[in-house]
Amino acid sequence: MVDIIGHIGMGLIWLVVVGWLVYDDRTALGFVALGVPFSLLPDVDLWLSQAFAGVKHHGVVHTVLFVSVAAVAIGAVLGKWVVPWLEDNYISATGVGNRYAYGIGAVFVAGLAHLSADILSAPDIADSIEPFWPLYRQSLGIDVIWYNSPVANWGLFLGGLAFAAALWWQADHDDTRSATRT
Incomplete structure (x- = not known):
């Protein structure tokens, strides 16, 4: 597992x-903004383990199954209440299409990003994860990123910010270009 800043960067x-790949301009940027908080979603087990004795870090919450179920539940709520607000206030005129799919997709992609970061950095101080449980019960850890590595964690974060800034610039540049055409 990488540090919090590394998970946000990977997200x-x-x-x-x-x-x-899926959306245009501001709609893609809205997708990023909607999803990035959920790049920490699988680490909810750290909080759950304090309330419930049987919950362990890198357990069932660090699986594609959990991320999928959580994405449907959380994404539906986002699609009902948050995405319409984004469309009204920020997203381009083309809109998001299906609001529920937009919300579910943002949470799902962010959750998978978290799992991928944990695969790349476990097992250094934590157990490897079993991302494909219950279908495949082998743990998976490549251990190419050290948890406490500031270079890896800040590199992921700054790389993610650079990607997001490029997307923002592209969206703003496209808006300016389309405004000068009309």
């Missing part, structure tokens, strides 16, 4: 790439 990277 930014994944969200920018997917946002850019």
Whole structure:
């Protein structure tokens, strides 16, 4: 597992790439902004373990199954209340299409980004994760990033910020270009 800042950076990277591939301009940027807080979602087990004795870090909450279920539940709420606000106040005229899919997608991509960061950095101080549980019960850890490495964590974060800034610049540049055409 990387540090918090590394997870946010990995979330930014994944969200920018997917946002850019699926949506245009400000809609892609809204996708990033909506999803980035959920790049920490699987670490909810750190809080749950304080309330429930059987919950362990890097357990069932660090699986694609959990991320999928959580994305549907949380994304539906976002699609109902947050995405309409984004459309009214920020997102381009083309809109997001299906609001629920937009919310679910943002949470899902961010959650998968978290799992990928943990695969790259476990097991140094934490257990490897079993991301494909219950279908495949092998743990998966590559351990190419050290948890406390400021270079790795800040590199991921600054790389994610650079990607997001490029997307923001592109969206702003496209808005300026389209405004001069009319």
